[in-house]
């Protein structure tokens with residue numbers, strides 16, 4: 001378990017520091033660039049992303065969602081549990097997929113109130129830099145593996161709705177939430 005040099009209280013702020021861009025916004029479809037140097041600016045962005053994620057009841061957030069096309073993601077799959085580890089991953093890369101595909105329900109802070117099943121590998125090895133700039137790697141399974149892959153997709157301009165197989169149900173849900181199916185793109189081939 002990597003200890004991050006960042007302690008952000010798991011609490012909801014009345015005014016989160018960052019605002020979240022939603023489906024249809026171009027920034028969500030742009031390719032994100034590597035973070036060249038992990039510095040104070042990176043740590044501040046990570047801190048504000050975590051504060052925003054906790055405030056919006058999210059379990060993961062990628063920098064493009066707050067309008068920054070940089071390869072930085074934050075994850076906490078159990079925000080109610082103070083002791084649950086918080087992951088801040090700079091320049092994350094999936095090195096290996098080590099298990100079969102699995103179906104699981106997903107949502108996204110950029111597409112509020114829309115939930116759908118997505119098929120993804122059940123276990124992945126991901127390498128990244130932590131907030132000290134130190135290289136790290138973990139093998140993740142279950143919900144953590146799913147969230148990592150969901151957030152990594154954001155860095156490529158891919159959204160979970162692109163990977164939903166049941167397009168008919170998805171179209172209905174999107175319309176109900178005033179989103180447009182036109183903003184869904186074909187998923188890239190894995």
Ligand code: NI
Pocket residue numbers: 107108109110150151154
């Ligand atoms: Ni998302």
